[in-house]
Amino acid sequence: MRWILNELAPDLTIRQAGPDDHPACAAVFLAAYRQAFPLHPPEYYVPERYFESITGEEQWVALQDGRIIAVLSVYWPENFIHSLYVDPAVQGRGIGRRLLAAALARAKGVCELKCDKANKRAVSFYKHLGWREVGEGMAETGPWVRLRK
Numbered sequence: 001m002r003w004i005l006n007e008l009a010p011d012l013t014i015r016q017a018g019p020d021d022h023p024a025c026a027a028v029f030l031a032a033y034r035q036a037f038p039l040h041p042p043e044y045y046v047p048e049r050y051f052e053s054i055t056g057e058e059q060w061v062a063l064q065d066g067r068i069i070a071v072l073s074v075y076w077p078e079n080f081i082h083s084l085y086v087d088p089a090v091q092g093r094g095i096g097r098r099l100l101a102a103a104l105a106r107a108k109g110v111c112e113l114k115c116d117k118a119n120k121r122a123v124s125f126y127k128h129l130g131w132r133e134v135g136e137g138m139a140e141t142g143p144w145v146r147l148r149k
């Protein structure tokens with residue numbers, strides 16, 4: 001079921017995403033992913049990377065003028081925010097914060113997420129919003145931190 005959660009501003013709508021939205025979500029994901037993790041070879045940045053990453057998860061999107069400009073994917077069984085990507089062209093305008101808040105409003109308890117330590121911008125963003133570090137680990141891609149709110 002898709003439904004509109006909140007009309008946060010005249011030009012910003014946040015709602016749950018459905019399968020029809022997935023290509024547009026993948027485009028936003030790839031643009032923001034490439035910005036945050038630019039060192040992969042060109043063939044790494046393909047829509048399939050997004051489609052595979054969201055299996056079993058619920059997606060939420062922010063739209064401006066009917067266009068998807070940010071996407072969040074959450075795995076509810078563990079209250080785990082798996083990913084949050086805002087179109088680079090509209091970052092820094094409160095869209096990531098609003099989309100994250102909309103997801104957290106639906107959570108039944110404490111939420112967690114993991115973030116690459118090298119992605120200092122995102123780690124600072126989450127800490128600014130009150131997430132606190134509760135763990136760390138090492139992946140093939142490098143060290144990560146676990147954050148909780």
Ligand SMILES: CC(C)(COP(=O)(O)OP(=O)(O)OC[C@H]1O[C@@H](n2cnc3c(N)ncnc32)[C@H](O)[C@@H]1OP(=O)(O)O)[C@@H](O)C(=O)NCCC(=O)NCCS
Pocket residue numbers: 032033035036082083084085086087090091092093094095096097098115119120121122124125128129
């Ligand atoms: C990280 C990201 C999701 C933030 O979204 P955004 O829309 O640009 O951020 P917002 O404009 O909503 O910022 C919200 C608040 O965080 C603050 N903030 C944003 N970036 C910050 C940073 N690097 N350090 C500290 N605070 C930051 C803003 O000042 C704002 O504060 P306020 O609400 O008190 O005014 C976005 O930049 C992005 O998509 N990055 C690339 C993909 C990525 O790294 N995703 C996270 C990994 S899953």
